Amino acid sequence: MKLTEAEWQIMNALWSEWPATARQIAGRLPDDINWAYTTIKTMLTRLTDKNAVKESKKGNIGLYEPILTRQNAQRSALKSLANQAFDGAFGPLMHFLVAEEKLSGKQKEELLQALTEGEQKDGGKEQSK
Amino acid sequence: MKLTEAEWQIMNALWSEWPATARQIAGRLPDDINWAYTTIKTMLTRLTDKNAVKESKKGNIGLYEPILTRQNAQRSALKSLANQAFDGAFGPLMHFLVAEEKLSGKQKEELLQALTEGEQKDGGKEQSK
DNA sequence: TGACAGCTTCTACATATGTAGTAGAATTAC
DNA sequence: GTAATTCTACTACATATGTAGAAGCTGTCA
Numbered sequence: 001m002k003l004t005e006a007e008w009q010i011m012n013a014l015w016s017e018w019p020a021t022a023r024q025i026a027g028r029l030p031d032d033i034n035w036a037y038t039t040i041k042t043m044l045t046r047l048t049d050k051n052a053v054k055e056s057k058k059g060n061i062g063l064y065e066p067i068l069t070r071q072n073a074q075r076s077a078l079k080s081l082a083n084q085a086f087d088g089a090f091g092p093l094m095h096f097l098v099a100e101e102k103l104s105g106k107q108k109e110e111l112l113q114a115l116t117e118g119e120q121k122d123g124g125k126e127q128s129k
Numbered sequence: 130m131k132l133t134e135a136e137w138q139i140m141n142a143l144w145s146e147w148p149a150t151a152r153q154i155a156g157r158l159p160d161d162i163n164w165a166y167t168t169i170k171t172m173l174t175r176l177t178d179k180n181a182v183k184e185s186k187k188g189n190i191g192l193y194e195p196i197l198t199r200q201n202a203q204r205s206a207l208k209s210l211a212n213q214a215f216d217g218a219f220g221p222l223m224h225f226l227v228a229e230e231k232l233s234g235k236q237k238e239e240l241l242q243a244l245t246e247g248e249q250k251d252g253g254k255e256q257s258k
Numbered sequence: 259t260g261a262c263a264g265c266t267t268c269t270a271c272a273t274a275t276g277t278a279g280t281a282g283a284a285t286t287a288c
Numbered sequence: 289g290t291a292a293t294t295c296t297a298c299t300a301c302a303t304a305t306g307t308a309g310a311a312g313c314t315g316t317c318a
Contacts, residue, residue, distance in 0.1 A: 006276060008213045022295085039277050041296075046275090060284055060295065074214050074225060081210055084137045085203050090226055091236040096203060097223055098243040107220040108244055114227040115237055115244075135306060151265085168307050170266075175305090189265065189314065 001052060001068050001076055008073075009033060010043045014053060015070045019063040130181055130197050130205055137202075138162060139172045143182060144199045148192040 003011060013028035014020055020028075022040050029035065044064055047053045052068040078090075086093040103111070132140060142157040143149055149157075151169050158164065173193055176182045181197040207219075215222040232240070 004275060005213060035276090036278050037295090038279070042277075045297090062296080071229075075229060077210055077214050078222075078226065081206055084134060085206050090230045091232065091239065093207075094223060094226055094232075094236075094240055095243055097207065097219055097226075098240060100200075100204060101207075101219045103220065103223075103244075107223075110220065111223055111227060112241065112244060114224055115232075115241060133305060164306090165308050166265090167267095167309070171307075174267090191266080 001050070001073060002080070003052070003068075003073055003077070006043055007047060007052070010040065010047060011052065011066065011068070011070070011073065014064060014066050018065040019056070020065075021061060021063060025064070130179070130202060131209070132181070132197075132202055132206070135172055136176060136181070139169065139176060140181065140195065140197070140199070140202065143193060143195050147194040148185070149194075150190055150192060154193070 009029055010025060013025045016028060017024075022037065022044055025044070026035070026037060026040050029040075041062075044053065044055070044062070048055050048064075052066065052073075053064050054067050056063050056065075078093075082088055082090050082093050086096070098111075138158055139154060142154045145157060146153075151166065151173055154173070155164070155166060155169050158169075170191075173182065173184070173191070177184050177193075181195065181202075182193050183196050185192050185194075207222075211217055211219050211222050215225070227240075
C-alpha cells in the first residue's frame, strides 16, 4: 500500500486515535497544515477507496478507522525507498543512516541493544520487488 | 531535491557511469523497464530543468551528467520518509529497521562496526523540517 | 547525393495528486 | 418550527507524473 504525502498526514492523525471523525482529524493535523474541511473528507474518501481506512456511520456522521496499520505503511514505504534508492538492500540503507546521521548516545545504545537482541531469532524474510 | 520514481530510475542509471548519452542510459535501465527512447529524453529534460543533471553537447548528441549526487538524493529521500512516517526522527526509523527486517550476521556486524566507529567523532547536524 | 538511421525538440494525453467549492440533507439552537 | 450550523456527497480544477508520438535535423554509407 502506497500512501501519498497528503495521505500520510491524514493517516498519522488517524493512527493517533480512532475511530475519529473528519473534524477530529482536522484538529490533529500539524499546525502548518490548514486544509479545508472538504479537503480532508476528499482524502478520507480516497483512502477508503484504497482500503486504507474504513468508514462507518453514526447517524449521518462518518467515523473513520484505519485498516492499514502504521507498521505496514512504514514497512512498505521503507521497502520502496530501499528499492528505489539503495538497490533494494536494507543493509546499505542502515549503513548510510548510521554513517550520515548523527545519533545521540542514547539512540546508539538502543540500536546496539536492538541489534544484539535480535540475535536469537532468525528469519528468512526476503524482500523482493 | 525530490525525485519521482521514474526519475530515480534515470538517476540510478546515470550515477553508475557518466557522462552518458540517453541511449546509454536506456541500456542500463532494469530489464523490466522498457521505456521509449523519447520517454527517457523527456525525463532527462525534466531532470535538467530541476537542476539534477547537466546536459552538454558533443556535436548534436546530448551528454548527461549528474549534478545531484546519489548521496544527497538518498539523504533527502530518507529525510522525507522520516518526517512523513516516523515523526521526523531517524532513531525510530532505524529501530524499526533493525527490529523488522532480518539482517544477516554480516550486516549486523557491519552495523555494529559503523555504530561504534562513529563514536569518536561527534556532530551537531540536526534534522529539522 | 540520396536514402536511412539515429538524434533532437515539441507537443500530447491519461492518470495521479493536492486542494477546495457547491448544494442539499441533517442537526442544533433558539 | 424556522434559522443557523454542520455534515455529506459531488464536482471541479490546477499541477505533477508517466509515457510517448510526430516532425524535422544530421551524419553516414553506398
